Amino acid sequence: xxxxxxxxxxxxxxxxxxxxxxxxxxxxxxxxxxxxxxxxxxxxxxxxxxxxxxxxxxxxxxxxxxxxxxxxxxxxxxxxxxxxxxxxxxxxxxxxxxxxxxxxxxxxxxxxxxxxxxxxxxxxxxxxxxxxxxxxxxxxxxxxxxxxxxxxxxxxxxxxxxxxxxxxxxxxxxxxxxxxxxxxxxxxxxxxxxxxxxxxxxxxxxxxxxxxxxxxxxxxxxxxxxxxxxxxxxxxxxxxxxxxxxxxxxxxxxxxxxxxxxxxxxxxxxxxxxxxxxxxxxxxxxxxxxxxxxxxxxxxxxxxxxxxxxxxxxxxxxxxxxxxxxxxxxxxxxxxxxxxxxxxxxxxxxxxxxxxxxxxxxxxxxxxxxxxxxxxxxxxxxxxxxxxxxxxxxxxxxxxxxxxxxxxxxxxxxxxx
Numbered sequence: 001x002x003x004x005x006x007x008x009x010x011x012x013x014x015x016x017x018x019x020x021x022x023x024x025x026x027x028x029x030x031x032x033x034x035x036x037x038x039x040x041x042x043x044x045x046x047x048x049x050x051x052x053x054x055x056x057x058x059x060x061x062x063x064x065x066x067x068x069x070x071x072x073x074x075x076x077x078x079x080x081x082x083x084x085x086x087x088x089x090x091x092x093x094x095x096x097x098x099x100x101x102x103x104x105x106x107x108x109x110x111x112x113x114x115x116x117x118x119x120x121x122x123x124x125x126x127x128x129x130x131x132x133x134x135x136x137x138x139x140x141x142x143x144x145x146x147x148x149x150x151x152x153x154x155x156x157x158x159x160x161x162x163x164x165x166x167x168x169x170x171x172x173x174x175x176x177x178x179x180x181x182x183x184x185x186x187x188x189x190x191x192x193x194x195x196x197x198x199x200x201x202x203x204x205x206x207x208x209x210x211x212x213x214x215x216x217x218x219x220x221x222x223x224x225x226x227x228x229x230x231x232x233x234x235x236x237x238x239x240x241x242x243x244x245x246x247x248x249x250x251x252x253x254x255x256x257x258x259x260x261x262x263x264x265x266x267x268x269x270x271x272x273x274x275x276x277x278x279x280x281x282x283x284x285x286x287x288x289x290x291x292x293x294x295x296x297x298x299x300x301x302x303x304x305x306x307x308x309x310x311x312x313x314x315x316x317x318x319x320x321x322x323x324x325x326x327x328x329x330x331x332x333x334x335x336x337x338x339x340x341x342x343x344x345x346x347x348x349x350x351x352x353x354x355x356x357x358x359x360x361x362x363x364x365x366x367x368x369x370x371x372x373x374x375x376x377x378x379x380x381x382x383x384x385x386x387x388x389x390x391x392x393x394x395x396x397x398x399x400x401x402x403x404x405x406x407x408x409x410x411x412x413x414x415x416x417x
Contacts (some may be wrong), residue, residue: 041393042386049385056381057374064373070365074176076166076184079354080115081191112158115187119166124186125150131182132175154183163356173362180359188353203342205263210335217328224321244323247292251323252330254285259335 042049118124125147129135140146155167166183170176261278268275398404 038390042389045389045393048389049382052385052388053378053381056377056384060374060377064368064370068368069171071169071171071367072173072176072362072364073366074168074170074173074178074180074359074362075357076180076359077163077356078166078184078187079163079356080111081353112162112164115164116156116158118190119156119164119183119187120151121190122147124183124190127186127189128179128182132179137175154179166359168359169366177359177361184353184355184358191353201266202263202345203339205266206259206335206339206342209259210332210339213328213332213335217325217332220321220324220328224318224325227318227321244319244326247289248323248326248330250285250289250292251327252334254282254289255327255331256334256338257282257285259338 126143128150129143129146134150135141135143135146138146138149140149153169155165157165157167159165166180168176168179168183170179257278261275261282264272264275264278270276395408398408
């Protein structure tokens with residue numbers, strides 16, 4: 001009898017008197033007894049647990065070797081171009097915000113952070129998805145799901161020396177290498193489209209101003225043609241022509257300096273000496289223009305300029321329209337020169353990616369680790385087997401107690417469909 005109690009302590013636990021005696025024992029002794037009982041039970045049923053472990057091992061091996069595909073990793077590395085001192089990082093972040101990752105660039109510290117943000121953008125992901133038909137490769141219906149899967153398979157690491165490594169996992173070794181190199185190609189394309197330097201910022205600014213002035217010149221020419229048709233005037237008289245050329249030149253100079261001042265203010269404050277100088281020049285030219293346009297006093301000897309107030313009414317309309325055309329022509333030429341100068345500066349400062357390693361087709365798989373998966377499957381089989389042994393022993397013990405047997409029967413009936 002004593003041997004049976006030692007061998008099968010879970011069965012004796014159904015006895016109420018024995019339970020009360022155990023309840024009076026200190027917690028440490030009861031814990032020791034429970035651990036001893038469970039360990040003894042597992043050792044007695046080790047053949048059952050071994051069968052569970054073997055079954056789990058065979059099932060895991062079938063999944064690993066027959067269902068799971070090997071994975072390969074393509075790797076590429078590059079150095080991002082260095083941003084010149086004094087570049088407007090906040091303006092760069094604003095441009096990158098249009099790609100969908102502006103919130104991630106709140107704490108830019110280096111060009112490495114900038115290019116990590118660019119390479120992780122949705123624009124580059126969509127470029128790769130279309131180029132390599134990844135929706136068909138990943139078997140996804142929605143482009144957003146394809147983007148998420150590509151993101152899970154791609155890793156970008158920036159080292160302390162600013163070297164950025166691109167790693168892409170794929171079941172096809174060649175596609176893994178092509179995707180890693182595809183990131184470099186897409187990044188170069190974005191690098192040329194975004195203005196990431198001060199000179200590129202100036203070039204974009206003058207390009208926009210030049211396009212706007214081109215449209216304004218076309219509108220002024222149309223208005224002059226309408227005035228010629230309405231007044232019948234083709235060429236104004238000599239003094240009015242001199243007034244046109246003078247005021248046109250002054251207005252063009254004012255506009256040119258205003259554009260130059262707006263460009264300068266992108267990186268300078270109002271206390272900058274160059275800003276103060278340009279503001280003074282603009283003020284002086286505006287005063288001179290105001291005097292030429294509104295001066296009704298008697299002309300001095302040798303003054304060939306005719307105030308507009310003394311031009312006959314019909315000629316005045318023509319003069320004003322022709323003056324607008326001349327003004328926009330001169331301003332267009334000045335902006336074109338500044339635009340070409342900005343383009344030359346940009347070509348000198350163009351950010352160039354320094355490719356350290358292009359991705360090559362990997363000759364070894366990077367995953368999954370079959371040994372770890374088999375070990376995990378075997379351990380899971382052990383846990384499942386141990387749980388089954390303890391559960392079975394608990395049910396057998398309950399069946400020996402009439403009260404617990406009735407509760408177990410009710411539980412079994414409740415679990416039935």
